[in-house]
Amino acid sequence: MAGGLWFAEDQQQGLELSFKIKNTLVSKQTKYQKLDIYETYKHGILFTLDDFVMTTEHDEFVYHELIAHVPLFSHKHLENVLIIGGGDGGTAREVVKHPVTKIDMVEIDEEVVEMSKKYMPSLSKELTNPKVHLFFQDGVEFVQNTASEYDLIIIDSTDPLGPGEGLFDTEFYRTCLTALKDRGILVAQAESPFDNPNRVEQIFSKLRNVFPVVSAYTGIIPTYPGGLWCFAFCCKEPEALNFFDEARYNALQLELRYYNKRIHTACFALPEFVKTLCQTE
């Protein structure tokens, strides 16, 4: 390993991904978690929570485009969107590209938003958009006070450890179901099938206990454990699964780097071993 400062994530017992660090920009303990922001040599800004990679400037586009545009283009009449977590702002940045009425964003840790505004403007730039309403509180509590309000809920959480743990509970999924309108969609980041297959299995098992329709899609995020990443796609009625708003897609002419019309369908084609984990086609 070349000399100098390195950030290493222990991705599994026995496999490590390490970034050579140019500068440590922030290293602090917030009320909820350890927060670090580094400048790397090849990946721009690296943002970690409790020493887990949250995002890098280099490849954040994959995660944020997939968690946002797949459900957004699957819904006919978008009005209200709820983002749970997502404090860096990358998901909100993608959602505002669509003609939605309002975006509520609930982030437990205000310091994540503050630090992103300061050090990751390319991610956080739309957090001041008047459509985006920020709530600094626990996502679990926030959702308990809503009913039939959202067309889309995006769970852009950390791993099921620390402050994000409650966002993986069956009870929480049930309150989300209640918070959705009849044709609503819920999408959640659903962990790594190579690195942590048990976690993927558990998430989908819980979701199937709550949602009438549960499907899965994947994307490739090179700085996340195992490269391959799962997203859960849940709804009350199966129509959303087969709907793609081609008219809006053509009208918006988004300039994206990962998502496109073919990817919208193709990302639901699961590798055989992922199908087994998700118990879904």
Add this chain to the structure above:
Amino acid sequence: MAGGLWFAEDQQQGLELSFKIKNTLVSKQTKYQKLDIYETYKHGILFTLDDFVMTTEHDEFVYHELIAHVPLFSHKHLENVLIIGGGDGGTAREVVKHPVTKIDMVEIDEEVVEMSKKYMPSLSKELTNPKVHLFFQDGVEFVQNTASEYDLIIIDSTDPLGPGEGLFDTEFYRTCLTALKDRGILVAQAESPFDNPNRVEQIFSKLRNVFPVVSAYTGIIPTYPGGLWCFAFCCKEPEALNFFDEARYNALQLELRYYNKRIHTACFALPEFVKTLCQTE
């Protein structure tokens, strides 16, 4: 980083993937390259050439299933298949699952085959299959002496460095075109769009100079640089691109872990930035 022995691949300047090593089984200089075989904690056997990861037992199925079954199920009448490289035997193991007549396999380094037979039987087990004919010579020379002979050529090479370099030359691609029958297909491993976009761009640019039809597909290989991996799919006539032998797929009932019918089509749906690199849809 936890104590003990680690193998680290310098994937890019400033990003390293490291495996904790239980045992070094082989560490030698062959006539052509440095060859190491390690026992890891989480990935089974790790096989490296010149300190680059070639494969691990844990995730080799993704690469080998994709490089073999995508072109194999795209061809109606398979008789003769040529594998260039692929000394570990993983590609041959997948090809013999199809009703082909013969498989010629040209590996420059006999010691790769010997070591795989000894330490990676799950990969090399079909190298003694009577349909498989092994030639220990330079793939470039071998192909020069063939014409209109193969239905499928699979270039299962190392990176374009060291002994594998000639397998990325325009001249070599031209001799491959001559070696193919009229309805023949060539598939080549085509490097990492995240880690080395220039290399991907060059490979596809050269292939387009030679083949009438050039397309690309991808897979996710967590222990390869950047996670996402490109494969080039080339043919003389565009029909192969849209053909999927469903009858054979249903008849064979292969028990695979990555490839399936939906993946066959979906893997050709390229992320937007990969489309740009490959200049292909």
